[in-house]
Amino acid sequence: MKNTLRELRVRMAHAGFALTFCLSPVGAHAGEIHALVRDKTGKGVVDAVVVALPANRSAGNAGGASATIIVDQVNKEFIPYVLPVQVGTAVNFPNKDNIRHHVYSFSPAKNFELPLYMGTPASPVLFDKPGAVVLGCNIHDWMIAYVYVSDSPYFAKTGADGKANLTELPPGDYTLRAWHPRLAGKEEATERKVAVSRTGAVEATWDIGLTPEFRIRRAPIPGQRGY
Known part of the structure:
Protein backbone atom coordinates (compact mmCIF):
# COMPACT_ATOMS: atom_id res chain seq x y z
CA MET A 1 0.00 0.00 0.00
CA LYS A 2 2.83 2.39 0.91
CA ASN A 3 4.58 1.65 -2.35
CA THR A 4 1.38 2.34 -4.26
CA LEU A 5 0.94 5.72 -2.55
CA ARG A 6 4.58 6.60 -3.19
CA GLU A 7 4.24 5.75 -6.87
CA LEU A 8 1.07 7.85 -7.09
CA ARG A 9 2.83 10.87 -5.56
CA VAL A 10 5.73 10.47 -7.99
CA ARG A 11 3.37 10.29 -10.97
CA MET A 12 1.46 13.37 -9.81
CA ALA A 13 4.70 15.26 -9.32
CA HIS A 14 5.85 14.34 -12.81
CA ALA A 15 2.48 15.33 -14.26
CA GLY A 16 2.60 18.66 -12.45
CA PHE A 17 6.08 19.36 -13.80
CA ALA A 18 5.00 18.52 -17.34
CA LEU A 19 1.96 20.81 -17.02
CA THR A 20 4.10 23.67 -15.75
CA PHE A 21 6.50 23.18 -18.65
CA CYS A 22 3.73 23.18 -21.25
CA LEU A 23 2.18 26.36 -19.85
CA SER A 24 5.42 28.34 -19.89
CA PRO A 25 4.84 31.65 -21.76
CA VAL A 26 6.08 31.79 -25.33
CA GLY A 27 7.34 35.31 -24.70
CA ALA A 28 9.99 33.95 -22.35
CA HIS A 29 11.83 32.66 -25.42
CA ALA A 30 11.22 35.67 -27.68
CA ASN A 61 5.01 33.44 -41.60
CA ALA A 62 1.96 33.91 -39.42
CA GLY A 63 -0.45 33.02 -42.19
CA GLY A 64 -1.66 36.56 -42.70
CA ALA A 65 -4.14 38.46 -40.57
CA SER A 66 -7.79 37.48 -40.31
CA ALA A 67 -9.23 40.22 -38.10
CA THR A 68 -10.97 43.14 -39.76
CA ILE A 69 -9.38 46.49 -38.93
CA ILE A 70 -10.99 49.93 -39.22
CA VAL A 71 -10.03 53.21 -40.86
CA ASP A 72 -12.74 55.56 -39.64
CA GLN A 73 -14.05 58.77 -41.19
CA VAL A 74 -14.88 61.40 -38.60
CA ASN A 75 -15.32 65.15 -39.09
CA LYS A 76 -14.18 64.79 -42.70
CA GLU A 77 -10.87 63.17 -41.75
CA PHE A 78 -9.47 59.64 -41.90
CA ILE A 79 -8.62 58.10 -38.51
CA PRO A 80 -5.90 56.91 -38.08
CA TYR A 81 -3.60 58.87 -40.37
CA VAL A 82 -1.24 55.87 -40.72
CA LEU A 83 -2.38 52.27 -40.30
CA PRO A 84 0.19 49.45 -40.49
CA VAL A 85 -1.25 46.00 -41.29
CA GLN A 86 0.03 42.61 -42.41
CA VAL A 87 -0.60 41.27 -45.89
CA GLY A 88 -3.94 39.50 -45.90
CA THR A 89 -5.70 42.01 -43.62
CA ALA A 90 -9.23 43.20 -44.40
CA VAL A 91 -9.93 46.85 -43.56
CA ASN A 92 -13.36 48.39 -43.10
CA PHE A 93 -14.02 52.06 -43.88
CA PRO A 94 -17.03 53.12 -41.80
CA ASN A 95 -18.34 56.66 -42.27
CA LYS A 96 -19.45 58.30 -39.03
CA ASP A 97 -20.15 61.67 -40.64
CA ASN A 98 -23.67 62.68 -41.58
CA ILE A 99 -22.53 63.21 -45.17
CA ARG A 100 -21.28 60.90 -47.89
CA HIS A 101 -17.66 60.01 -48.59
CA HIS A 102 -16.05 58.40 -51.63
CA VAL A 103 -12.86 56.52 -50.64
CA TYR A 104 -10.32 55.47 -53.25
CA SER A 105 -6.68 54.61 -53.88
CA PHE A 106 -4.61 54.46 -57.05
CA SER A 107 -1.56 52.95 -55.31
CA PRO A 108 0.10 49.93 -57.01
CA ALA A 109 -0.18 47.89 -53.80
CA LYS A 110 -3.97 48.34 -53.77
CA ASN A 111 -6.16 50.02 -56.34
CA PHE A 112 -9.77 50.29 -55.16
CA GLU A 113 -12.81 52.52 -54.94
CA LEU A 114 -15.72 52.76 -52.53
CA PRO A 115 -18.33 54.96 -54.26
CA LEU A 116 -20.40 57.53 -52.39
CA TYR A 117 -21.82 56.07 -49.21
CA MET A 118 -22.88 56.74 -45.65
CA GLY A 119 -22.53 54.24 -42.81
CA THR A 120 -20.37 51.20 -43.60
CA PRO A 121 -19.72 49.66 -47.05
CA ALA A 122 -21.04 46.14 -47.54
CA SER A 123 -17.57 44.59 -47.87
CA PRO A 124 -14.18 45.42 -46.32
CA VAL A 125 -11.13 45.97 -48.52
CA LEU A 126 -8.56 43.17 -48.55
CA PHE A 127 -4.93 44.37 -48.64
CA ASP A 128 -3.17 41.46 -50.31
CA LYS A 129 0.10 43.03 -51.53
CA PRO A 130 2.92 44.68 -49.57
CA GLY A 131 3.54 48.39 -49.96
CA ALA A 132 2.28 51.82 -48.96
CA VAL A 133 -1.30 52.60 -49.99
CA VAL A 134 -2.39 56.24 -50.16
CA LEU A 135 -6.05 56.86 -49.35
CA GLY A 136 -8.13 59.77 -50.58
CA CYS A 137 -11.70 60.99 -50.84
CA ASN A 138 -13.11 62.17 -54.18
CA ILE A 139 -15.37 64.65 -52.40
CA HIS A 140 -13.00 66.11 -49.81
CA ASP A 141 -9.57 66.62 -51.36
CA TRP A 142 -7.82 67.35 -48.04
CA MET A 143 -8.69 63.90 -46.68
CA ILE A 144 -5.61 61.70 -46.88
CA ALA A 145 -4.32 58.68 -44.98
CA TYR A 146 -1.97 55.74 -45.47
CA VAL A 147 -2.20 51.98 -45.06
CA TYR A 148 1.25 50.42 -44.83
CA VAL A 149 0.97 46.74 -45.81
CA SER A 150 3.80 44.63 -44.39
CA ASP A 151 4.82 41.19 -45.62
CA SER A 152 6.19 40.50 -42.12
CA PRO A 153 4.07 40.06 -38.99
CA TYR A 154 6.64 42.02 -36.96
CA PHE A 155 6.00 45.76 -37.14
Missing part, protein backbone atom coordinates in the same frame (compact mmCIF):
# COMPACT_ATOMS: atom_id res chain seq x y z
CA GLY A 31 13.21 38.83 -28.31
CA GLU A 32 12.41 42.50 -28.65
CA ILE A 33 13.47 45.47 -30.75
CA HIS A 34 13.27 48.96 -29.26
CA ALA A 35 13.14 51.42 -32.16
CA LEU A 36 13.54 55.19 -32.24
CA VAL A 37 12.87 57.27 -35.36
CA ARG A 38 14.04 60.91 -35.32
CA ASP A 39 14.19 63.70 -37.85
CA LYS A 40 17.41 65.52 -38.72
CA THR A 41 16.95 67.86 -35.74
CA GLY A 42 16.75 64.94 -33.30
CA LYS A 43 13.01 65.24 -32.70
CA GLY A 44 10.96 62.04 -32.50
CA VAL A 45 8.90 61.29 -35.61
CA VAL A 46 5.30 60.21 -35.05
CA ASP A 47 3.51 57.77 -37.39
CA ALA A 48 6.66 56.07 -38.67
CA VAL A 49 6.40 52.32 -39.26
CA VAL A 50 9.27 50.04 -38.24
CA VAL A 51 9.31 46.55 -39.80
CA ALA A 52 11.48 43.54 -38.97
CA LEU A 53 11.89 41.09 -41.86
CA PRO A 54 13.15 37.65 -40.76
CA ALA A 55 16.15 36.31 -42.68
CA ASN A 56 14.33 32.98 -42.55
CA ARG A 57 11.02 34.07 -44.04
CA SER A 58 9.25 30.89 -42.86
CA ALA A 59 9.97 31.98 -39.27
CA GLY A 60 7.90 35.08 -39.82
CA ALA A 156 5.02 48.72 -34.98
CA LYS A 157 4.11 52.39 -35.37
CA THR A 158 5.91 55.15 -33.51
CA GLY A 159 4.18 57.42 -31.03
CA ALA A 160 4.68 61.14 -30.53
CA ASP A 161 8.10 60.44 -28.99
CA GLY A 162 9.27 58.56 -32.09
CA LYS A 163 9.50 55.27 -30.20
CA ALA A 164 8.08 51.85 -31.11
CA ASN A 165 8.61 48.40 -29.61
CA LEU A 166 8.50 45.18 -31.60
CA THR A 167 7.91 42.19 -29.34
CA GLU A 168 7.54 38.41 -29.49
CA LEU A 169 10.24 38.00 -32.14
CA PRO A 170 11.72 34.52 -32.55
CA PRO A 171 15.51 34.57 -32.11
CA GLY A 172 17.38 35.02 -35.37
CA ASP A 173 18.62 37.50 -37.95
CA TYR A 174 16.40 40.32 -39.19
CA THR A 175 16.46 43.17 -41.65
CA LEU A 176 14.95 46.34 -40.18
CA ARG A 177 13.28 49.09 -42.18
CA ALA A 178 11.71 52.41 -41.28
CA TRP A 179 8.97 54.06 -43.35
CA HIS A 180 7.07 57.33 -43.10
CA PRO A 181 4.66 59.11 -45.50
CA ARG A 182 7.14 61.98 -45.80
CA LEU A 183 10.32 59.88 -45.89
CA ALA A 184 12.96 61.54 -48.05
CA GLY A 185 14.40 58.79 -50.23
CA LYS A 186 13.55 55.13 -50.55
CA GLU A 187 12.53 52.84 -47.73
CA GLU A 188 15.26 50.37 -48.75
CA ALA A 189 17.88 52.98 -47.85
CA THR A 190 16.90 52.64 -44.18
CA GLU A 191 17.73 48.91 -44.04
CA ARG A 192 19.99 47.49 -41.36
CA LYS A 193 20.81 43.99 -40.16
CA VAL A 194 20.32 42.95 -36.54
CA ALA A 195 20.47 39.73 -34.56
CA VAL A 196 17.70 39.10 -32.03
CA SER A 197 18.39 36.81 -29.08
CA ARG A 198 16.08 35.07 -26.62
CA THR A 199 16.84 37.59 -23.91
CA GLY A 200 17.40 41.32 -23.89
CA ALA A 201 16.36 43.89 -26.49
CA VAL A 202 18.00 45.23 -29.65
CA GLU A 203 18.19 49.04 -29.83
CA ALA A 204 17.75 50.61 -33.28
CA THR A 205 17.74 54.34 -34.10
CA TRP A 206 17.11 56.14 -37.37
CA ASP A 207 17.69 59.81 -38.20
CA ILE A 208 15.61 60.30 -41.33
CA GLY A 209 15.03 63.20 -43.67
CA LEU A 210 11.43 64.35 -44.14
CA THR A 211 9.99 66.04 -47.19
CA PRO A 212 7.80 69.15 -46.68
CA GLU A 213 4.21 68.29 -45.81
CA PHE A 214 1.82 68.96 -48.66
CA ARG A 215 -1.87 68.69 -48.00
CA ILE A 216 -4.65 70.57 -49.73
CA ARG A 217 -5.99 73.17 -47.34
CA ARG A 218 -9.27 72.28 -45.70
CA ALA A 219 -11.83 74.97 -46.52
CA PRO A 220 -15.29 74.18 -45.13
CA ILE A 221 -18.16 76.58 -45.74
CA PRO A 222 -19.48 77.88 -42.41
CA GLY A 223 -23.06 76.89 -41.71
CA GLN A 224 -23.33 74.65 -44.77
CA ARG A 225 -24.06 70.94 -44.37
CA GLY A 226 -23.22 68.31 -46.91
CA TYR A 227 -20.12 68.13 -49.09
Whole structure:
Protein backbone atom coordinates (compact mmCIF):
# COMPACT_ATOMS: atom_id res chain seq x y z
CA MET A 1 0.00 0.00 0.00
CA LYS A 2 2.83 2.39 0.91
CA ASN A 3 4.58 1.65 -2.35
CA THR A 4 1.38 2.34 -4.26
CA LEU A 5 0.94 5.72 -2.55
CA ARG A 6 4.58 6.60 -3.19
CA GLU A 7 4.24 5.75 -6.87
CA LEU A 8 1.07 7.85 -7.09
CA ARG A 9 2.83 10.87 -5.56
CA VAL A 10 5.73 10.47 -7.99
CA ARG A 11 3.37 10.29 -10.97
CA MET A 12 1.46 13.37 -9.81
CA ALA A 13 4.70 15.26 -9.32
CA HIS A 14 5.85 14.34 -12.81
CA ALA A 15 2.48 15.33 -14.26
CA GLY A 16 2.60 18.66 -12.45
CA PHE A 17 6.08 19.36 -13.80
CA ALA A 18 5.00 18.52 -17.34
CA LEU A 19 1.96 20.81 -17.02
CA THR A 20 4.10 23.67 -15.75
CA PHE A 21 6.50 23.18 -18.65
CA CYS A 22 3.73 23.18 -21.25
CA LEU A 23 2.18 26.36 -19.85
CA SER A 24 5.42 28.34 -19.89
CA PRO A 25 4.84 31.65 -21.76
CA VAL A 26 6.08 31.79 -25.33
CA GLY A 27 7.34 35.31 -24.70
CA ALA A 28 9.99 33.95 -22.35
CA HIS A 29 11.83 32.66 -25.42
CA ALA A 30 11.22 35.67 -27.68
CA GLY A 31 13.21 38.83 -28.31
CA GLU A 32 12.41 42.50 -28.65
CA ILE A 33 13.47 45.47 -30.75
CA HIS A 34 13.27 48.96 -29.26
CA ALA A 35 13.14 51.42 -32.16
CA LEU A 36 13.54 55.19 -32.24
CA VAL A 37 12.87 57.27 -35.36
CA ARG A 38 14.04 60.91 -35.32
CA ASP A 39 14.19 63.70 -37.85
CA LYS A 40 17.41 65.52 -38.72
CA THR A 41 16.95 67.86 -35.74
CA GLY A 42 16.75 64.94 -33.30
CA LYS A 43 13.01 65.24 -32.70
CA GLY A 44 10.96 62.04 -32.50
CA VAL A 45 8.90 61.29 -35.61
CA VAL A 46 5.30 60.21 -35.05
CA ASP A 47 3.51 57.77 -37.39
CA ALA A 48 6.66 56.07 -38.67
CA VAL A 49 6.40 52.32 -39.26
CA VAL A 50 9.27 50.04 -38.24
CA VAL A 51 9.31 46.55 -39.80
CA ALA A 52 11.48 43.54 -38.97
CA LEU A 53 11.89 41.09 -41.86
CA PRO A 54 13.15 37.65 -40.76
CA ALA A 55 16.15 36.31 -42.68
CA ASN A 56 14.33 32.98 -42.55
CA ARG A 57 11.02 34.07 -44.04
CA SER A 58 9.25 30.89 -42.86
CA ALA A 59 9.97 31.98 -39.27
CA GLY A 60 7.90 35.08 -39.82
CA ASN A 61 5.01 33.44 -41.60
CA ALA A 62 1.96 33.91 -39.42
CA GLY A 63 -0.45 33.02 -42.19
CA GLY A 64 -1.66 36.56 -42.70
CA ALA A 65 -4.14 38.46 -40.57
CA SER A 66 -7.79 37.48 -40.31
CA ALA A 67 -9.23 40.22 -38.10
CA THR A 68 -10.97 43.14 -39.76
CA ILE A 69 -9.38 46.49 -38.93
CA ILE A 70 -10.99 49.93 -39.22
CA VAL A 71 -10.03 53.21 -40.86
CA ASP A 72 -12.74 55.56 -39.64
CA GLN A 73 -14.05 58.77 -41.19
CA VAL A 74 -14.88 61.40 -38.60
CA ASN A 75 -15.32 65.15 -39.09
CA LYS A 76 -14.18 64.79 -42.70
CA GLU A 77 -10.87 63.17 -41.75
CA PHE A 78 -9.47 59.64 -41.90
CA ILE A 79 -8.62 58.10 -38.51
CA PRO A 80 -5.90 56.91 -38.08
CA TYR A 81 -3.60 58.87 -40.37
CA VAL A 82 -1.24 55.87 -40.72
CA LEU A 83 -2.38 52.27 -40.30
CA PRO A 84 0.19 49.45 -40.49
CA VAL A 85 -1.25 46.00 -41.29
CA GLN A 86 0.03 42.61 -42.41
CA VAL A 87 -0.60 41.27 -45.89
CA GLY A 88 -3.94 39.50 -45.90
CA THR A 89 -5.70 42.01 -43.62
CA ALA A 90 -9.23 43.20 -44.40
CA VAL A 91 -9.93 46.85 -43.56
CA ASN A 92 -13.36 48.39 -43.10
CA PHE A 93 -14.02 52.06 -43.88
CA PRO A 94 -17.03 53.12 -41.80
CA ASN A 95 -18.34 56.66 -42.27
CA LYS A 96 -19.45 58.30 -39.03
CA ASP A 97 -20.15 61.67 -40.64
CA ASN A 98 -23.67 62.68 -41.58
CA ILE A 99 -22.53 63.21 -45.17
CA ARG A 100 -21.28 60.90 -47.89
CA HIS A 101 -17.66 60.01 -48.59
CA HIS A 102 -16.05 58.40 -51.63
CA VAL A 103 -12.86 56.52 -50.64
CA TYR A 104 -10.32 55.47 -53.25
CA SER A 105 -6.68 54.61 -53.88
CA PHE A 106 -4.61 54.46 -57.05
CA SER A 107 -1.56 52.95 -55.31
CA PRO A 108 0.10 49.93 -57.01
CA ALA A 109 -0.18 47.89 -53.80
CA LYS A 110 -3.97 48.34 -53.77
CA ASN A 111 -6.16 50.02 -56.34
CA PHE A 112 -9.77 50.29 -55.16
CA GLU A 113 -12.81 52.52 -54.94
CA LEU A 114 -15.72 52.76 -52.53
CA PRO A 115 -18.33 54.96 -54.26
CA LEU A 116 -20.40 57.53 -52.39
CA TYR A 117 -21.82 56.07 -49.21
CA MET A 118 -22.88 56.74 -45.65
CA GLY A 119 -22.53 54.24 -42.81
CA THR A 120 -20.37 51.20 -43.60
CA PRO A 121 -19.72 49.66 -47.05
CA ALA A 122 -21.04 46.14 -47.54
CA SER A 123 -17.57 44.59 -47.87
CA PRO A 124 -14.18 45.42 -46.32
CA VAL A 125 -11.13 45.97 -48.52
CA LEU A 126 -8.56 43.17 -48.55
CA PHE A 127 -4.93 44.37 -48.64
CA ASP A 128 -3.17 41.46 -50.31
CA LYS A 129 0.10 43.03 -51.53
CA PRO A 130 2.92 44.68 -49.57
CA GLY A 131 3.54 48.39 -49.96
CA ALA A 132 2.28 51.82 -48.96
CA VAL A 133 -1.30 52.60 -49.99
CA VAL A 134 -2.39 56.24 -50.16
CA LEU A 135 -6.05 56.86 -49.35
CA GLY A 136 -8.13 59.77 -50.58
CA CYS A 137 -11.70 60.99 -50.84
CA ASN A 138 -13.11 62.17 -54.18
CA ILE A 139 -15.37 64.65 -52.40
CA HIS A 140 -13.00 66.11 -49.81
CA ASP A 141 -9.57 66.62 -51.36
CA TRP A 142 -7.82 67.35 -48.04
CA MET A 143 -8.69 63.90 -46.68
CA ILE A 144 -5.61 61.70 -46.88
CA ALA A 145 -4.32 58.68 -44.98
CA TYR A 146 -1.97 55.74 -45.47
CA VAL A 147 -2.20 51.98 -45.06
CA TYR A 148 1.25 50.42 -44.83
CA VAL A 149 0.97 46.74 -45.81
CA SER A 150 3.80 44.63 -44.39
CA ASP A 151 4.82 41.19 -45.62
CA SER A 152 6.19 40.50 -42.12
CA PRO A 153 4.07 40.06 -38.99
CA TYR A 154 6.64 42.02 -36.96
CA PHE A 155 6.00 45.76 -37.14
CA ALA A 156 5.02 48.72 -34.98
CA LYS A 157 4.11 52.39 -35.37
CA THR A 158 5.91 55.15 -33.51
CA GLY A 159 4.18 57.42 -31.03
CA ALA A 160 4.68 61.14 -30.53
CA ASP A 161 8.10 60.44 -28.99
CA GLY A 162 9.27 58.56 -32.09
CA LYS A 163 9.50 55.27 -30.20
CA ALA A 164 8.08 51.85 -31.11
CA ASN A 165 8.61 48.40 -29.61
CA LEU A 166 8.50 45.18 -31.60
CA THR A 167 7.91 42.19 -29.34
CA GLU A 168 7.54 38.41 -29.49
CA LEU A 169 10.24 38.00 -32.14
CA PRO A 170 11.72 34.52 -32.55
CA PRO A 171 15.51 34.57 -32.11
CA GLY A 172 17.38 35.02 -35.37
CA ASP A 173 18.62 37.50 -37.95
CA TYR A 174 16.40 40.32 -39.19
CA THR A 175 16.46 43.17 -41.65
CA LEU A 176 14.95 46.34 -40.18
CA ARG A 177 13.28 49.09 -42.18
CA ALA A 178 11.71 52.41 -41.28
CA TRP A 179 8.97 54.06 -43.35
CA HIS A 180 7.07 57.33 -43.10
CA PRO A 181 4.66 59.11 -45.50
CA ARG A 182 7.14 61.98 -45.80
CA LEU A 183 10.32 59.88 -45.89
CA ALA A 184 12.96 61.54 -48.05
CA GLY A 185 14.40 58.79 -50.23
CA LYS A 186 13.55 55.13 -50.55
CA GLU A 187 12.53 52.84 -47.73
CA GLU A 188 15.26 50.37 -48.75
CA ALA A 189 17.88 52.98 -47.85
CA THR A 190 16.90 52.64 -44.18
CA GLU A 191 17.73 48.91 -44.04
CA ARG A 192 19.99 47.49 -41.36
CA LYS A 193 20.81 43.99 -40.16
CA VAL A 194 20.32 42.95 -36.54
CA ALA A 195 20.47 39.73 -34.56
CA VAL A 196 17.70 39.10 -32.03
CA SER A 197 18.39 36.81 -29.08
CA ARG A 198 16.08 35.07 -26.62
CA THR A 199 16.84 37.59 -23.91
CA GLY A 200 17.40 41.32 -23.89
CA ALA A 201 16.36 43.89 -26.49
CA VAL A 202 18.00 45.23 -29.65
CA GLU A 203 18.19 49.04 -29.83
CA ALA A 204 17.75 50.61 -33.28
CA THR A 205 17.74 54.34 -34.10
CA TRP A 206 17.11 56.14 -37.37
CA ASP A 207 17.69 59.81 -38.20
CA ILE A 208 15.61 60.30 -41.33
CA GLY A 209 15.03 63.20 -43.67
CA LEU A 210 11.43 64.35 -44.14
CA THR A 211 9.99 66.04 -47.19
CA PRO A 212 7.80 69.15 -46.68
CA GLU A 213 4.21 68.29 -45.81
CA PHE A 214 1.82 68.96 -48.66
CA ARG A 215 -1.87 68.69 -48.00
CA ILE A 216 -4.65 70.57 -49.73
CA ARG A 217 -5.99 73.17 -47.34
CA ARG A 218 -9.27 72.28 -45.70
CA ALA A 219 -11.83 74.97 -46.52
CA PRO A 220 -15.29 74.18 -45.13
CA ILE A 221 -18.16 76.58 -45.74
CA PRO A 222 -19.48 77.88 -42.41
CA GLY A 223 -23.06 76.89 -41.71
CA GLN A 224 -23.33 74.65 -44.77
CA ARG A 225 -24.06 70.94 -44.37
CA GLY A 226 -23.22 68.31 -46.91
CA TYR A 227 -20.12 68.13 -49.09
